[in-house]
Every structure is written in C-alpha cells, then in structure tokens.
Amino acid sequence: MTHGTKKKIMVVEDNPMNKILTKEILTVQGYEIIEASSGSDAIKRIAGDKPDLILMDLNLPEMDGITATKILKSNDVCKGIPIIALTASAMKGDEEKILAEGFDGYISKPIDMKQFVKDIASYIKKKAEGQP
Numbered sequence: 001m002t003h004g005t006k007k008k009i010m011v012v013e014d015n016p017m018n019k020i021l022t023k024e025i026l027t028v029q030g031y032e033i034i035e036a037s038s039g040s041d042a043i044k045r046i047a048g049d050k051p052d053l054i055l056m057d058l059n060l061p062e063m064d065g066i067t068a069t070k071i072l073k074s075n076d077v078c079k080g081i082p083i084i085a086l087t088a089s090a091m092k093g094d095e096e097k098i099l100a101e102g103f104d105g106y107i108s109k110p111i112d113m114k115q116f117v118k119d120i121a122s123y124i125k126k127k128a129e130g131q132p
C-alpha cells in the first residue's frame, strides 16, 4: 500500500466461513480488517475504529444490516464512511432497492474473488478521492 498506511475495512458478518474468507482475501491485499459480528456491534465500535470502508452483511443477528446502515448514516461521525452491502440476495431490481436503503454499493455473494478485490480497491479509491 502507498504511504505505508493500511486502509481499514470493517467486515460486519455473522457467518464464520464468510468471515474467514473475507478476512483472508483482504488481509493478503494489504488491508487492516476489523471484524464485527452484528449491526449493533458495528455501531458500538465505529467511532473508535474509524474504518475507511464497511462491508455489511444484510442478514445479521440482533439488528439487520439495513437498520444498522441507516443508523450509521444518520450519525455525523460516520456518515462519510462508504457502506457496501454484502448479500446473497441477487435478484433483478435488488441492487436498486439496496442502494435506495442508503448503501454506497453492492456486492453479491458468493463472492468472485478477483472481482471482489477489484471492487474493494475501487471503493477505497473513491473514498480517498472524496467521491460519494
């Protein structure tokens, strides 16, 4: 990574296999990974952890990813952090629905490793350039 500073990605995911896979792929790419197991866990830790990007599973215990995203986006401290939905839901029209809920992007599961890496790099770059 440039400047020797690792970009931080918060992965909000409850499925152990998905957690391991996502963490491995992103760690190899040079990102620092912060794990949260639920929407409420993500909200609790957001101010202290200050990630550059959040990957949000939609089906989570305690609080679903859409509710958590709405809460995060209503908070001045973290509303500028892009939140990307990670979901198995991939029917036609779902992407529009998900973006309308306040997410900044959408990645469908199961993830395609190469495409996933490209997508994450592009979201991180957009954030660094200050684009919405």
Ligand SMILES: [Mg+2]
Residues within 6 Å of the ligand: 013, 014, 015, 057, 058, 059, 060
């Ligand atoms: Mg889940």
